[in-house]
Amino acid sequence: MSGTLTPRVVVVRRRSELEELLARHGTRAAAQWYLRARGRDLAEVVDRHEALQTALTAVGAAVPADWRRGTVDRDDLPRFLFGPEDVIVAVGPDGLVANVAKYLTGQPVVGVDPEPGRNAGVLVRCTGDQMAALLPAVAAGTAPLRHRAMVRATLDDGQELVGLNEVYVGHASHQSARYLLDVGGDGRPRQERQSSSGVVVGTGTGATGWCASIARDRSAAVPPPAPQEPALCWYVREAWPSPVTGVELVAGRLDGTDALELTAESDGLVAFADGLEADRLTLRWGQRVRLDVAPGRLALVEP
Secondary structure, three states, X not given: OOOOOOOEEEEEEOOOHHHHHHHHHOOHHHHHHHHHOOOOOHHHHHHHHHHHHHHHHHXXXXXXXXXXXXXXXXXXXXXXXXXXXXXXXXXXXXXXXXXXXXXXXXXXXXXXXXXXXXEOOOOOXXXXXXXXXXXXXXXXXXXXXXXXXXXXXXXXXXXXXXXXXXXXXXXXOOOOEXXXXXXXXXXOOEEEEEEEOXXXXXXXXXXXXXXXXXXXXXXXXXXXXXXXXXXXXXXXXXXXXXXXXXXXXXXXXXXXXOOXXXXXXXXXXXXEEXXXXXXXXXXOOOOEEEEXXXXXXXXXXXX
């Protein structure tokens, strides 16, 4: 890493289920009563909380004494200012890496799995006991990095957001949205006026999540791209046929500079990435959003 400032390790975390239960119910006894009424045991929740705390402690102990430190909760990511010299350490499930990736501009990200075997480990590939050796290598620029493709949504007024897994465009409540869909690529632009419960545009990283659940119900789904491939897959959810709306352009793939455009023909349409619905773009009637591949903004550290 370049620059005169010492590196800053920014630990990204989310509240454990135990912390959420205590915030809602006040005491462990009340939380235990709530869980028992639903056939669950507080001990399992406590074990998972302690696993997270153990991983966070290991990460903290591994940070060199002369480095700067920062911590941010997932809910505060839209308000946190990351610096170019930051090393981001996301401690939690795979989705936490996706949550933070959209706010970065190429800073290295280390995903730490506090519960190996429970998480898929696609993005959180490291453990807490690897941090002492890995963090200096990241700062020195010798740690192996894998750049992952992201999906970008850009409004015609210049507003933009990016996602590591996918971007959803549709009605805020997922009810029927009306829009004009325009598919570019291959020199053959195609258009169709549609009414659907939204469009999902995903990367190779996100192809195993929401996009996979949509594709599973389709006999002729397009092959998803690889995580590092500069390509996207897209799916229209529950397109509705009518005299004025079609159902022909419901899935496809965007390679290289290809793009998908939607022009809003109803109010209440939004675009958000990776499930963070509160951090979204809003489309007015007649406004257009373009979806394409974003330059590699996530540099994922390999163990």
